[in-house]
Amino acid sequence: MPPLVTRVFPIVTLVRDYNRVSFGNDVMAALIVTIMLIPQSLAYALLAGLPPEAGLYASIVPIMLYAVFGTSRALAVGPVAVVSLMTAAALADITDQGSMGYAVAALTLAGLSGGILLMMGVLRLGFIANFLSHPVIAGFITASGIIIAASQLKHILGIDAHGHTLLEIVVSLLAHLRETNLFTAAIGILGTAFLFWVRKGLKPLLTRLGIGGGLTGIAVKTGPVVVVVVSTLVVWGFGLAGQGVKIVGDVPQSLPPLTFPSLSPSLIGQLLLPAFLISIIGFVESISVAQTLAAKKRQRIDPDQELIGLGAANIGASLTGGFPVTGGFSRSVVNFDAGAETPAAGAFTALGLAFAALFLTPLIYFLPKATLAATIIVAVLSLVDFSILKRSWGYSKADFAAVLITILLTLGMGVEIGVSAGVGLSILLHLYKTSRPHIAEVGLVPGTEHFRNILRHKVQTDPSIVSLRVDESLYFANARFLEDKIHNRVANDPGIRHVILQCSAINDIDLSALESLEMINTRLREMEVQLHLSEVKGPVMDRLQKEHFLGDLTGQVFLSQFDAMHTLSSR
């Protein structure tokens, strides 16, 4: 079999090696994941502002397409909280929730996101995701979790409220607080409390009862199913829908329909940036989960192929009544813990959900929306973690600034501005840091051949020689800084005859920096000072040799700083 086939369709390798044991394990995992996914899919559709069945549809075809094109064996693809929130935020600017245009815009967003992911995969542009720094992601997820939880309070209380920033949501909630429906609030608050207890209290209880390991984790994850069943029975039994409790109501019994995204250039223009942000955020979330799970079994993930897998999944979502999807953390972990061995588990999950979409939707007619909101709130509050603020404050002020701005802008101005500002700021701070590199004046540690910072160590120096070690690659942003630094050091001290640049930490010299070095060389020559280099790395030396700089150098290139000092001191 040619390798191209196995690269584009990683599943081929797996199909060849599939056996009965793997099949059994995959079916069992799929069953558990399906039960967990039903309420989750409905809830995330609600969060994205779409009818509940869209959540089921978004989990069926995408999961199968990912199984064919993706490289992770345990990743479960479908709607996730943050991407659903971003979908709602992107569509809010376009049209009203519930309108026909809204659903089409959601399909279009999924299609665009799929196209962007596919293109990034084919062009091997996965590295773009690396510009989302970990602190920015952590800050963004935390702020998104808060916004999502706040946005669901209206369902918990049974009132109307709108808004896409924390302030808008809170103001809107307060304005409508008097309209709270007490039955809805009772279901919502009890449901939330129960789910919190399942997360925090059930596991210790089960452990005390001697039930431990993976099974405990799965029991905890099925908590939402219990709440769904109980609250549906309560609403049905006591006729609470007549008391103003909002219910899911009629959901069509159908397999995913064949749908088409809009090709309107103006709609595509409006959705392009949100689709890009959703693609990047979704990819980052997905690849982290996939790699974490793969590492546990010493398996490999190919990030560029993952882009293609996720791209195919999103295009699938756009053609089957869905909305943007990605690899989710909790569902993938459940899948893995339940023993899924191959992507076939995903395919079986899709079958389970298709069965649910066809036959089970009448059972959720009386499911209160407050219950779905409770499952969302409990799920996302586990994402909220302000410890990144404390941690980054202690480790690096630049990282702290990036986190803080990301959190504040996400809460205050919405998800798109928040994450864009975070990325922009972290790039600027990185450039700023490298534009003012650490430059140490070094001297010889007596009795050794080592050179150390004269400010930190007792070292030998020669008044006619300045030795500088630059702890950064030289490029345009710091080239002039080095010019200034050397110029000022030499202009103030007429006794200097030699400047030695110790280049051991210089991994690259770009053309700007080369021209700065030439300028430094020329200016030093005019002050009758020689410029020398020492410990230039191989690749840097290769590049310098393409130019006339080494020929023009007033001084020499030494293999080691010790050679340089030794040679120049004895003159």
Place this chain on the structure above:
Amino acid sequence: MPPLVTRVFPIVTLVRDYNRVSFGNDVMAALIVTIMLIPQSLAYALLAGLPPEAGLYASIVPIMLYAVFGTSRALAVGPVAVVSLMTAAALADITDQGSMGYAVAALTLAGLSGGILLMMGVLRLGFIANFLSHPVIAGFITASGIIIAASQLKHILGIDAHGHTLLEIVVSLLAHLRETNLFTAAIGILGTAFLFWVRKGLKPLLTRLGIGGGLTGIAVKTGPVVVVVVSTLVVWGFGLAGQGVKIVGDVPQSLPPLTFPSLSPSLIGQLLLPAFLISIIGFVESISVAQTLAAKKRQRIDPDQELIGLGAANIGASLTGGFPVTGGFSRSVVNFDAGAETPAAGAFTALGLAFAALFLTPLIYFLPKATLAATIIVAVLSLVDFSILKRSWGYSKADFAAVLITILLTLGMGVEIGVSAGVGLSILLHLYKTSRPHIAEVGLVPGTEHFRNILRHKVQTDPSIVSLRVDESLYFANARFLEDKIHNRVANDPGIRHVILQCSAINDIDLSALESLEMINTRLREMEVQLHLSEVKGPVMDRLQKEHFLGDLTGQVFLSQFDAMHTLSSR
């Protein structure tokens, strides 16, 4: 005297030490610069789309304010070619040349630019200019020179033509070519040819006649004065103004007037970005000249104080009928070569120009605009230099891409888009390069304690140990790359028990990279592989010790790679 005073007013130090010899030298330099500046100032006003007197005004008060606040002793501030072009481009979008609003917009642009420069100086933000890489500047100046020269052809031919991109200008010129005024064309072409000869032919001639050194350079620079005088006399003597030759005409005899920039928020909003670009480009041009001249006399330039000096000069220009100014290359070099010792030379130049504005303007009534265009063309074509394309191609493809895009976009879409795209692209390319750092797998050079790339050298390795040297600081953009690299290396080779990261070239580890290292450590632990570090730099170690990573590390931190190999191999 408190040091603050001498820092904010660098001139104070000079005033104390001023003497008769310096005075004589400064007056002589001022005389030469004044003669050279009169045609240049008129020409750059024409280029900026303003009446000729604006060029004189822009050279008087700004030069005096720079003398008070600036740190360079020889820098001559006033209108320069590229900034004048950028002024014309910025104002073209706002209003028509010749309208009252145009002159006010020019004052406002100067005022905004002055404010931006002052603010950058006070906040010590001069480093922002460093993000203009040398290749981007070179490409931008070359493309600007071509656009300027093309834009002046209409004056040479005596026709109407408009446009701010090369294509627009050429199309417009061709459309009006039939309207060429032959008298104007004769003056323009002869003037241009003479000035080219002065540049290329006069110097060798003078040298052959035994007249050399600085004097030759000054003679060359006064070429434009000769053309101005001769062409004015010709137009006056033969009555060519009646034959359609466009002349400068009435210029008010006046000292610079007191003027005020507009405070209209919409105008300021439109001009803010162009003002920022003009400030940055002007600052970069000015500081390069200042530092080059200062180095020749072992003097110091303070970049942040330079921002304040240029800011004051531009605010002065906006209050006295001028337009954006900066330190110019040719005028500063003439000033320096003519023996200027202190900023007093600048003040004397200002007096000379004030005298010209008051008394000499009737003499230029018959000066043809074609002559001014000829001086501009000859001046800017010396800026055009495509060798940067060849040079960057040979040295670094990333630099080449940045130059090429800058030139093409500046020519094709105008100066603002050109320079912005160049800066953006060079930042992205830098980030891309550092996001895929060179990671060498290293082994021991037999008989030494040195470790080298296993692909380049014959070295000893141990099949259970992988030693990797990362030639880049670790930060968010390359953290995941390292994760993938290590994961793939280890996942493919079940015999590996130890991974050693040789950290000698790692100058910084940000929080994202730290989290990646933690992730690598965790994943390797799950594969039963230990992670070790060697040769961690002091500042990096200081930072790592603030966190629990070193405690969680499955392996050890070794002082040297040799220690690490020695210890782990013997296990």
